Amino acid sequence: MSRTVLLIGTRKGCFVLESDGDRRDWSTRGPFCEGWPVYHAVFDGSTGTIFAAAASEWHGSAVWRSTDLGETWTHSSEGLAYDDASKKLSKVSTLSVADGRIRVGVEMPGIFESRDNGDTWSLLTTLEGQPGSELWDDPANQPPGHLGISGLTSDPDDADRFWAIVQGIGAFETIDGGSTWTPRNRGLRADWPREHEEVGFCVHKLVRSRADGDRMYQQNHVGMHRSDDAGKSWTEITEGLPTEFGFAAAAHPHDRDTFFVIPLDPGHGRTMPDGRAAVWRTQDAGSSWRRIDRGLPQSDAHIGVLRQAMAGDTSDVPGYYFGTSTGQVFASADDGESWAEIASYLPPISSVDVAILD
């Protein structure tokens, strides 16, 4: 019988939720990482290791590691600092793993890499010289100005290729392990003046289809977008959604045209519209959208979902999971058709990742 493991990063540590292959009954363990705020926890399937990017207000940033599904943990920040004293590393925001390379995106913007399973870290890149970098290199824009690396998307077939989101600037692709970069924002919409043709977009979330690596989806500040050429160009697919704003998204593991998103009100609240929780699904690459709310609260549910807080598994009938800013975890075991609340009182949730273990 297989095991399904959810990693939940929260403001008060990392939690592990576990079920069998049916994904109906769940147990909860945690909090781990000594209650440090965990911004992103991910599972490295090649080694069975959990990594959790965390930043303590007292003790700074570190990446925590567990090789036994959360039973024991260590942490390291060796090398996780800028040599340039004018650059402050205030937070480790996002993680990705690919072929033994663990990468962590940080604020102010930079990407550090570990090739020894998280023992030590070294600076891979700050995307220096890219259009817009003068903005994030301006001390006035340094954190808490929130100009960090907010997302990393790896290529399972090519560890040298990955995409990075610079918050408020846009998406960039490298094909040489981070040495050189290309902005990947053509066709995106921005409702504000921009200083550069290629950047100035507020990319919230980038998702790549497992079924077709050229198919990508993007939720940004002003709309949903689809790419059919691995991010080289984008087409807006917002029509049919209740709002153009949101953070969380997930792609179907076997069907390139099926994709999930959770629209939010774009104002200060950034919660689901009208207090009625819903996930929206397209099965035709964004030509049409369907609201799915079966099993989700339909009154007084003023809940938000952050950019790393939705994930899908790779089962034949895929399961999907999202965690809320108010500590609930919802799961679907039937390809998104219906949902159940599987944890109710966790701390505010930053991230959700899932692994199926044989």
Place this chain on the structure above:
Amino acid sequence: MADVHLPTTLMPLFTGLPRRLDLDAETVDDAIGKLDAQWPGLRDRLCEPGPTIRMHIHVYVDGERSQLETPLEARSRVDVIAAISGG
């Protein structure tokens, strides 16, 4: 020997780290260096690059708020405090 008291938030991070210990050190920085030699990585939990003491870590030597360069006397009491930092 300085009488060094550490915050409880550090204990779970480093195996065998006691809440208080005696250290032969000339400055606060020297004391942290000796702790880091025995428990690698501990300096990063108290200091940020510069180096300076982290914003929400306060160090008192004989009751006075201190910095890394503050000298220690033979019988100094050093209190390292994880300051109030939100709920």
